[in-house]
Amino acid sequence: MPTINFEGKDFFCAEDETVLECMTRHGVMIPSSCQSGACQTCMIRALEGKPTAEAQQGLKDTLKAQNYFLACVCRPDGDMTIGLSTVSPKYRVSLLEKEALNESVIRLRLQEPDGFSYKAGQFINLMRPSDELTRSYSLASMPGDGFLELQVKRVPEGQMSNWLFDDLQIGDEVEFFGPAGDCFYIPGSPEQPLLLVGTGTGLAPLYGILRDVLAEGHTGPIHLFHASLAAAGLYLVDELRSLAAGHEQLHYIPCVLHGDAPEGGRQGNITDLPAEVLGSLSGYRVFLCGDPPIVNALRQKCFLAGASMQAIHADPFVFTPAPDA
Amino acid sequence: MSTVYEQLGGEAAINAAVDIFYRKVLADHYVNRFFEGVDMEKQAAKQKGFLTMVTGGPNNYTGKDMREGHKHLVKMGLNDSHFDHIICHLRSTLAELGVAQDLIDTVISVAESTRDDVLDR
Numbered sequence A: 001m002p003t004i005n006f007e008g009k010d011f012f013c014a015e016d017e018t019v020l021e022c023m024t025r026h027g028v029m030i031p032s033s034c035q036s037g038a039c040q041t042c043m044i045r046a047l048e049g050k051p052t053a054e055a056q057q058g059l060k061d062t063l064k065a066q067n068y069f070l071a072c073v074c075r076p077d078g079d080m081t082i083g084l085s086t087v088s089p090k091y092r093v094s095l096l097e098k099e100a101l102n103e104s105v106i107r108l109r110l111q112e113p114d115g116f117s118y119k120a121g122q123f124i125n126l127m128r129p130s131d132e133l134t135r136s137y138s139l140a141s142m143p144g145d146g147f148l149e150l151q152v153k154r155v156p157e158g159q160m161s162n163w164l165f166d167d168l169q170i171g172d173e174v175e176f177f178g179p180a181g182d183c184f185y186i187p188g189s190p191e192q193p194l195l196l197v198g199t200g201t202g203l204a205p206l207y208g209i210l211r212d213v214l215a216e217g218h219t220g221p222i223h224l225f226h227a228s229l230a231a232a233g234l235y236l237v238d239e240l241r242s243l244a245a246g247h248e249q250l251h252y253i254p255c256v257l258h259g260d261a262p263e264g265g266r267q268g269n270i271t272d273l274p275a276e277v278l279g280s281l282s283g284y285r286v287f288l289c290g291d292p293p294i295v296n297a298l299r300q301k302c303f304l305a306g307a308s309m310q311a312i313h314a315d316p317f318v319f320t321p322a323p324d325a
Numbered sequence B: 001m002s003t004v005y006e007q008l009g010g011e012a013a014i015n016a017a018v019d020i021f022y023r024k025v026l027a028d029h030y031v032n033r034f035f036e037g038v039d040m041e042k043q044a045a046k047q048k049g050f051l052t053m054v055t056g057g058p059n060n061y062t063g064k065d066m067r068e069g070h071k072h073l074v075k076m077g078l079n080d081s082h083f084d085h086i087i088c089h090l091r092s093t094l095a096e097l098g099v100a101q102d103l104i105d106t107v108i109s110v111a112e113s114t115r116d117d118v119l120d121r
């Protein structure tokens, strides 16, 4: 009889019982609806033990890779620990490098702790040691770089971003949890066309994903759109240009809403540009990162332009509005 | 007798149908306001529940679930003409996938049978 551990308690799963039935029988209510593996309401994560293949049918590859499964159709064949997310250890690391990328974005390079493992494109929850103020930042580095890179934008009145800009010095320590997030590249279909769209520091995860994709030997066309209000908000333009010069499958398109676009770039609304430039997105794998309303609008536009829902990976940088906003 | 769900090709076929169906629904300005949830992915999964159900695939939905599940939409003004639009998108989705006419008719009659529950009458 397999045992299911949830929040530190053991529950015995009867023969032929699903994880959902078992938890419900014990009074633990997991939200559910169709009870047949379709609606995905009951999706939960295996922190230990492997979910059955049946319980992962129809889920996105990035969710499968993190052991998410559907509780309503999982008849466990061994013990499992389930939960909503992994409780990550807290890491304490020091700042190695700090550099301005443009007027409002800095690059921070942190020590990579021993035993830390992540996928390019995931994010960490960074903590200010003095008062435990915590914010999420995407990793712009990739495994093997030997450091963790963040690209941070200064937000007016922003508590964390201004502290990182003005107070944090090389050698100072910060803490973090993670990694988390399901916006990353899974090797496979190397000839598939890729679309990467980021606004502002939405470039950070995409920069990691892009380098990962190239290191994995992806051969299909890769289109990177980086958008900002105006040219001054773009960054890493030279790096991306030389990366594109060295990889003929890579197309870098800097985009601005106002003013002149840099050479090879586009002026216009970023939610319209990808479909305008590329036409049908049928067959594309898509990565969208940055400002939440833009990411959500892009998700819809890309889907309507033909990209399959399963192939759209999005990372909206959600933030809590000010109390009086 | 096997269900239309099995004759279509089961779960893989439904996944293909969800993309086509949901794209039609979102592009239809007459009904898309009902689907403007925060999370498109969750919505798409629910549409999979819808297609699984009307094709007779594995599901445990009841008339009561349909009534409860759409009540908030009825409050937003959901009526017969919206229902007709959805039926229409369902029909053309199946036709696009090359489903035989008699199977389409079976699916549509299942969907039709839920009309009063969905519209909470």
Ligand SMILES: Cc1cc2nc3c(=O)[nH]c(=O)nc-3n(C[C@H](O)[C@H](O)[C@H](O)COP(=O)(O)OP(=O)(O)OC[C@H]3O[C@@H](n4cnc5c(N)ncnc54)[C@H](O)[C@@H]3O)c2cc1C
Binding pocket: A123, A135, A136, A137, A138, A139, A151, A152, A153, A154, A155, A156, A157, A158, A159, A160, A161, A162, A181, A201, A202, A204, A205, A315, A316, A317, A318, A319, A320, A321, A322, A325
């Ligand atoms: C998954 C994820 C990944 C992220 N990755 C990055 C990243 O790689 N780089 C990065 O710079 N940021 C990233 N962010 C955003 C980051 O977590 C913080 O929200 C941001 O740095 C602001 O924090 P703060 O403490 O400086 O501002 P706060 O003190 O939290 O906010 C100050 C004021 O600014 C408003 N505000 C906050 N953020 C924004 C914004 N982006 N635009 C407009 N107004 C805002 C708030 O509502 C508030 O009124 C990410 C967020 C998420 C959820």
Ligand code: HEM
Binding pocket: A033, A034, A039, B031, B034, B035, B037, B043, B046, B047, B049, B050, B053, B054, B061, B066, B069, B070, B073, B078, B082, B083, B084, B086, B087, B111, B112, B114, B115, B118
């Ligand atoms: C044709 C008959 C219909 C059937 C059989 C049906 C069936 C379903 C099913 C099975 C679900 C998933 C419920 C869940 O798993 O939580 C659902 C959800 C939904 N349906 Fe329908 N539906 C029908 C008609 C409609 C119509 C006409 C509209 C609006 C135009 C509509 C809008 C929705 C919406 C918005 C949801 C998601 C609700 C939520 O966010 O929880 N449906 N439907």
